[in-house]
Amino acid sequence: MVFQKNILIILLAVTILGVAVFSFGYLPKNSFAFGLKIGSQEIGGLSFKEAKTKLEGKVSEFLESKINFTFSSKDIIETIQATPKEIGVNFDIDGSLEGPFKLGKPSNNQGGVGPGLFFQNLKEKFFALQGKYNFPVKADISNNAFEEFLTEKFGKYEIYPKNAEPIFNEKKLDFKIQEPKEGLLFEREKIIEEIKGHAQGLNINDIHLALKKTLPAIDLKEAQNAKEIAKDILNNSPYLLLIEGRVFVINEKLLGNWFSFLPQKKGNQMKLSVSLDEVLIGDFLNEISDSVNIEPQNPVLSFQGGNLKIVAPPKSGKTLDIKESTKKIQEKILNKETKIILSLTKAEPDITGETIKELEIETLVGSGNSNFAGSPKNRVHNIKIGASKFNGVLIGPNEEFSFNKILGEVGPIQGYLPELVIKENKTIPEYGGGICQVSTTMFRSAVNSGMEILERHPHAFPVRYYNPQGFDATVYLPSPDLRFKNNTPGYILIQSKIEGTKLTFEFYGKDDKRKVVVKGPYITWAKADGSMGTKLYQEVWRNGKIILQKTFLSSYKSPKLYPVQRNPLD
Template structure:
């Protein structure tokens, strides 16, 4: 039997022993390196984690937030330029009031969410996923994008106001009628279609969001797109016969209750348009239809104003500790524009000349039938703020807004929206205009001062221990809302202030004004919850840039008018605690970031240079 030499066996075990030692040394080195790595990045962001173009490696959450806030502040102050051909306009994330310092955001950076993502990257519950993430960020970088809230309708509106002159919309083939003076008949004429070229606003806004999510500020070049017509003249066959069939129905009679409106042949002819034929039994590509926009406009301007009546909710107040009604509920009426248009179209197709208007009854939401079940017993929370020193229009708007909310009931489990509660903000509701800055142009807008309502109700909701579901701070510090960090800005449709009535009973809102101080009292049922909040901590105070001078031809030559005052930038934070009767505790931190706001002054000049022409052609409303 063959026996392996002894020296070969010893050689094998020696090498196995060496390999094992090396293996354990490597593992030990890895563990030591890992522990040293973890110690280095304890409470810090791991290597290779970026937000946009900013490397956050080795920074604490506080340091990273300060760095990113600096860039956000620059964007908030300088805005983003949009360019098309030789025309440039600038959009600022904040729109502000000249007279009162009221300001609201149309672009908001969710910095806390981004910093939390950066801080928590590589700190998952799974060790191997964490290890993979750390190696990946170290080798390839981990880019975290900034989440952004934005008021798209407002941004698109600003772009349209500045670039709409460059649009050439496509035109479908159309029909017009010429009055024949000899026969007194209407003569049909078909007009040829045209191609269009329009600016792609949505693409520009998408690029804006993409750039800002990476904290990039390069100008955005707007692009155009070809717009094609849908209806071509060459497809308009047998149109005249179809037109005559409809015009011969005139006059039409629109009816509601005892009221009637007569539609003569000329009016009916003005409503006719060419449209794509969807009737499969008709071989013609194009047929005659009704112009929905014109008919709806007619219904709104001529008929709805004589029929519509807003429903009124019952409103209540407290007298001798009892809830009493001071505004009766009343059902409303509303002309259903779309349903009425459809009924007109269907009636004409069926050769009918008498057409019923579709009117709907709108029930009031709050009525007096269940007044004893509301559970309104005592004040559960109060908010207050001072508007001392406010100009006349602002004081008026605050009183108007407070009256609009006074007496409202919030149902159990309802999410209260302040924008919805205030409703329409315009002259018809009693509001006065204030000058608002949109870049370098000033334009009147109604409702300045309503953020005083938002701030005070925010404080009342917290004092009542209610869960806050939406709240945004102002862009910069405003004296009316001190202490900083406890303010809430609103602007329809966004930003809004929202909270939930989770008390199980109705909440009655009562407003009062005493010596230029605004109060909101929330009346309801005290369920024993205890709400507290800490005093806000204010930090990172930063000075604004020097005064910015903007040349304008709207002022006499040499006259200087400051349209924005300087404000220090700062951060603020406070804790909001609610202890429920069952022992449940809810804690929430409210963070606020206020950008440093430089003083801006207009200077009257004889002529603007090209740069100023581009800069000041921003908003004209």
């Protein structure tokens, strides 16, 4: 009886143990094994979502914690704090959890659970329960962010090694070898690995920075080899750049400054390659491009009788292909070929006879005028030349118009004569005097057409040619300028005309149902010495709503402050 009772007790114990072992082997299915840690954080028994939330919180705390970076030498000790976030530490939380989550569970590709897999799961869970699994958090660090931090905060202590390198001497037209020098640099890779190791355990530890002697990559022998190659190419000068019947000479002095020597790894050795600086070549080509390029020309248009007509056809142009020509120069000169044909690219005008309908120029948008009655002969001459520069100008939708850009150079070569201008608190003669009659008329036309004025400057004192005062615009190269934006949905065509002493600009474009209201200019104050202040209001309406509203304030000094000087150009 006693024996049977003992047998029952043993069987019951074995059954309970078996159930416990069986349960321990398979549970929990949707959570991490008990006792499992990631980054020293206990996540056993948590679901994937719960573990992720917990780990995200700990990671967030870690990223905002302070790390002490300390550099010390004989006479210097400096400590600077930075958060892991500031130096570019980042984490892959999902990736950190995926592997540990599978611990103690059958793999997804298993059709069933055999005894071997069961006991493997049991073993993994048992070890986890004993605290034998503490997985690292997957961490990385942005090299750019860390480099920026290290250079900004501690870069002053580093001495970069200097490679042996040929340096061109313009006077001797020869190369001198720069002696190599050792440097002192921080071991960046080692520091980064140390930070990553701490981050994987979510541990905040001090980082001690130490400088290490660093040898230059290029020695004297390698620099001498590069010098001989460059000298051989240089001695083959001059090199000739040929384009459209023109020749540009590259002499020794110019070429010598183009040489560039860059360390390159070939196999297990560092070599000094000989090349030509593409930026310097590009700068040279840009300088000569103005004398080479033939700009394309849009057709000259005129709006007559309600129709847009072509007065002069469009013309194609040619431009120097800077990128392709730079490549050719590098290849040919390095191969000691003395004649190099530069590359041209055909440039087409923006507008052709086929695309003229797309301009949507269909009506007069607005106009403005001014009267230059009483102007001296030279002033009238300059006004006519200046106004002609703007006849037929096209402004695209949302394009910015610059008066000075279209006007271009003003001088005797362009046909201008000397006439009075306001400059340096004086009224003095200069070539192009009277151009402000043109800019004032352009300003009035732009305001009356509802254009958005971006830049406008009144004259220093009231000028009788610009009555009514307050509706003028002064210009002078390179500044001040008159700028406005074409705020219509189509192109604007500018036409100029002079009838007697009246200059008019007409803006033709698309009818977008705008209504422009101009109020003033009103004199807000005036003094006996001729000084005054004015206000001018511009309103642009469409469908009963204001779409643009602007006030132009002008303050004029007394004309007596600007005495007229004798014309030294007569």
